[in-house]
Amino acid sequence: MDYNNKTVWITGASSGIGEELAKQFAEQGAKVILSARNIDKLNQVKDELKGEGHRVIPLDLSKPETVLQDVSAQIDSLGPIDILINNGGVSQRSLFLENDFKVYRQLMEVNYFGLIALTKAVLPSMVARKSGSVVAISSVAGKVGSKFRTGYSGSKYAVVGFMDCLRAEVAQHNIHCLTICPGSIKTAIAHNSLNGQGEAQNKPEPSIENGMNVNVAASKMLTAIYNKKDEVVIGQGLSGWAPFIKRFFPSLFNRLTAKVEYK
């Protein structure tokens, strides 16, 4: 894979999957734009990347209108964006009956509206050049439901639907749209997952601790992007198989999810 002179914009680049994607794209020669809220961590990741020309653009995806306005204002000065990876996001581990309503808005703002805002700011320049890839990191939780994730799953299902429609609309402009649905990947996602009051739960979980190594997952993502796939599931064990079980044995799957406390 040769990404020399290509620019890849990655959100959520201060941690986990986004940080690893940044490293692997830089290894392949790409210039990386790193976005998230934690500017110190973004600069630290940038300084460790191979090659030159990487940039940090801080973004808070929970303020989508600001993202749209700020990025649209500077997009012409950034040069061509070849690949946009909408990866930044936050998960949830709390039961519907115990959740504050605001948790649902928090999850949708970051995981859905933030993604749409940045895509809306970047896509017109890709369409004008008739070239580019838009990648969304949804989740296996965007294909199947399980306990503790009513808000998270809702936001990630929404991403899958958005991307399916966008793909249909922009194919005529030679724009590639890829939806990636990771299973459990070993990152800080469990620690950062929201509780019923919308605060980080700050604790680990077995499914994530025993999940796929993030470097393996990111490498599979690079391959899917390079091969211009439409949608891929990347995970191991139950988290990787869940979409297929749900598709072919839906009643069995629904009975299982009612019994299992998957964390």
Ligand SMILES: NC(=O)c1ccc[n+]([C@@H]2O[C@H](COP(=O)([O-])OP(=O)(O)OC[C@H]3O[C@@H](n4cnc5c(N)ncnc54)[C@H](OP(=O)(O)O)[C@@H]3O)[C@@H](O)[C@H]2O)c1
């Ligand atoms: N790990 C998994 O098992 C798994 C499975 C399925 C899907 N995913 C998805 O993969 C993506 C990356 O997650 P991860 O596993 O790498 O988790 P992570 O280590 O917690 O990283 C999350 C990233 O999102 C950024 N982020 C969170 N809120 C943000 C906001 N308001 N504005 C801008 N950036 C924000 C964080 O940066 P700042 O805090 O610096 O803003 C961080 O860089 C997420 O969309 C997640 O839903 C992960």
